[in-house]
Amino acid sequence: MSRAVLSIGSNLGDRLGHLRSVVDGFGDRVRAVSAVYSTAPWGGVAQDDFLNAVVLVDDPAFGCADWLGRGRELERAAGRIRDVRWGARTLDVDVVWCAELCDGKPVACRSADPNLTLPHPRASSRAFVLVPWLDVAPDAVLEVDGTPHPVADLLERLDPAERAGVRRTEFALTGAAS
Template sequence: MTRAVLSIGSNLGDRLAHLRSVVAGLGARVVAVSPVYSTPPWGGVEQDDYLNAVVVVDDPERAAIDWLRHGQRLEQAADRVREVRWGARTLDVDVIWCADRGHDEWIAVSSADPELTLPHPQAHRRAFVLIPWQDVEPDATLEVDGRAQAITDLLDELPAAERLGVRRTELTLLHDTEGSASCS
């Protein structure tokens, strides 16, 4: 069984509908869904603010690369266009962290493959990933420079302006009739 943390974001079109399409497209694999946050764009390209969230998923039949491929299919279904690095997008689905089930614990997957680097090489620098992740897995750790670090500690290391730019909204990714996943 693999468990993955997916960071999802949208700043074009019906942003909330795009994020909800991810939760719907993952179905019963969804373990937890964070609140939705409004965040400024990251990467220096002029564009509108994003809606961001984190989705935790698991599936006994999936490997890390399968989560990437599934995310790419969801992006394609949302008409994602890749023209400008860190540019505006209808939907972005990033695999942040993935683990295999060990005897009695999750064992984080590491990958230096250019197609899927794990853990995500920039996650520890992005409050829009860490804050929603902390909502659903407050004790999570992320390997940075070969050392597992609590995401709470990684957040503390970010500039205050970075953290304060991530603003929780009243929006939700789950409809009231959906009870299979937790949502704050």
């Protein structure tokens, strides 16, 4: 069994619809969904703002690579084209953190595979990941350079402008449409 934290984002087309497609696409594997946030694009490519959220998932039959595989399927279904690094996209699904159960306890997975680096190498510096993650897991811990850190502490260390750029919206990914 594995559990994963998925960071999802969209800034092209029906942004909210694309995010909802992830919640629908993971179905009964979804354990929690954060609020939806509006954030400026990251990476220096001129484009529209993103809608971002975090989804917590688990499944006894999934391993860490399965989360990435399903995320990529959902990206393709949303018409994702990978032609500009950090460019505009209909849907982005990143596996930020993953754990597998060992003796009944979750043990964080590590991977240096270029297709799935775990934990996500830039998650600790991205408020658009950390803020919604704390919505669904206030006690979350992320390993950075081999050392575990509370996600709340990582967020606090970021530049105040970075944190302020993550603005909660009135949108919801579950329940009645907002």
